[in-house]
Amino acid sequence: MIYEVNVIRLLSYLVSKGVVTSSQLSPPLQEGVRGLPSLTNSDCIGIECAQCEQACPTSAIQIEQQAEHANVRIDLGNCIACGLCTSICPTATIVNNPSTRTAQSEREHLIIQTSLPPVNTGAVSGGGGIFRRSMAVRVVSTGCSACDLEIGASGNPIFDMERFGVSVVASPRFADALVVTGPVPKAMHEPLRTCYEAMADPRLVIALGTCAISGGVHKNGYTEANGANGIVPVDLYVPGCPPHPWSILFALQMAMQLKARRS
Amino acid sequence: MKVDSVEISVDARANKLRALLNDDGGRLGLITSIDGQQLVTLVLNTTAGTASAWTSRVDGDTYHSLSTVIPQSHWYERTVWDLFGLKPKSHPRLKHNLLHEPYSASVIPLRTGAIAPGGDNHRQYHHLEVKGDGVYEIPVGPIHAGIIEPGHFRFSCLGEIILNLEIRLGYVHRGIEKRLTEVSWRKARFIAESAASDSGAAYALAHAVAIESIFGVEPSLRADYLRSLTLEIERVAMHIADLGGIAGDIGFLAIASSMARLRGDALALGELLTGSRFQRFFVCPGGVVHDPSPKSLLQIRTRAIKLRKDLVSVIDMFLSNQVACDRMQRVGRVSNKLAADFGLVGVAGRASGIKYDARMHFHHGAYLELNPKVAWTEQGDVFARVRVRIDELARSLELIDEILERLPSGSSLLDFPDRLPSNQIGVGIVEAHRGELIHLVFTNAEGHVSRYAIKDPSVNNWTALAIAVRNNLVADFPLCNKSFSLSYSGHDL
Ligand code: SF4
């Protein structure tokens, strides 16, 4: 009897909360929330200023003096979204980018410059065809755990990645995609390689978070923690430190399209 | 907090440390070295709220291990061997901790000066073998089944019973401590915070307190309150996550998913305060980087009250389930004696009778004015750790309200010169959601950081997991593990 009462109480609690899952897909970040930097048309002062370049903790920014304008170059694959450059920049050349649609399939496209238009990732629309809308991912964590927690959060009732057919699996043998977080320090080189080799073709590798893309703040040290590239071939890059769950969901949907194109 | 520096001979350490640990309020903070020429033993006095660093010169590459008389030093000695090449003689189980087989024996990353010839041979590692009729091994990891940090567990079992668990860490050793000596102090906070970002607020605070103590300056009271706010928000979010994880491992999915939703509400508090779900890059030496708007402070307060109400009913449904309680009781027990011997901290310590909470003893945040009220019990099982966590969670949500009620006005950021004062020792001791976190910083004659040592609470507590699962069912391992909430990245650095 007590058991029944408890179950009824639990069920009515859950029902009282209604549907908490967000119906929007990868909307912009809310006002006041920090994303990656982006560039505007406002002219940069040039090398006399270069305050952002000096402040950036990961040396992701370069200011190059060109004939007429100064070119600002930011490698988002090195950026930890600390927000220093956007708050320092006196000309609002560097501003906060609220977009969560930030993943790129080419490493170079993470490099943004005032002299070049950014590469738009465009819209995603699930997989290809009714039988290609699922994706089993294997996660290999080699970082500080915040990226992992955000992948975990992507599966919570609010973001709910399973509604798009994404599931996290416990073996590389039945995974379509390998998600790597963290800078892959030396002791993880071999385990990561082994995991990749155990996967069936066609397989995708997603470098999730700035560490996995470039090593981030850890690169070029004695632990050779320079990211996933060089250990396994990366197909998709998700910048951020850590990327927001919406950015992760967007990336996973891009990955489904890549998978559909390959198979 | 300033640190006294005392010279003590290597051989005198054992007796002095034993006496200190028997004294009321005596604690071992950490054992490390600066450059491989000495051992540094950081000892704490929780009654007086002070710290001193015992420096002991080591001639050559070896010294006598303390581990047989002071068990909690066993882990530090393994790490010091890897990073500085100082080998502890008669260590009961000397194994590499952070540097694995892919590293050659001549890689000694933090040692300066003459390096002991290690040759090009790669490092070796041997697991403890448990022998006997019917004993078998279950190896797990380094890559785990779910979304978890990497580590290797080797279970030696008889039937369904775990006889021994060997825990091997170091897979995410990224070289954080060395990197922290290579950058200017203004950029160091980004690295310190990236060590273990699920404790980012605590790491940022420990770093800030250590740097401020080197400058000999304290932040404004308003900054202290805002810092306590970040710390309590982090504690709330992570305690909710851990309780949800425990419910999930029992198979109580309604509670697990409710906790996952509520954790989102807790992260939203941090996002309102700092612009980031993990409150990244907000606390800095001198205070906090920006003062939050009155509007967001008000929102945090109302949302925290709502979260508290919501949690009360979920926790009540969790604990009123007899099956769930039965799964947690008498499982994964750590006795008070072993908890004291291994210097357990945080929830793990407080659930085994150790009434220690750094918020009560060492200045960080505004805890001199706020009473955190230490929750503790003596049972030492999974259930005890759950109960302590629940009490702390409730108290943290009250604290959030008190902080916002009493938040003093004034500035929230001080600036410092570009150069750090020379030859100083600074320390930051913070009660992170996992327990006592220490950042210990030394500057040299040029005002550069010559050594940056971090002690995550998990360094103390990993051993507790190995103790707790002994003679328990293999199937209860995940539950035991979750109840300790251990960090791999904070340990590995
Ligand atoms: S936001 Fe990114 S690019 Fe800008 S300073 Fe920080 S790390 Fe550098």
Ligand code: SF4
């Ligand atoms: S990218 Fe940032 S959040 Fe992700 S593992 Fe690296 S430091 Fe952690």
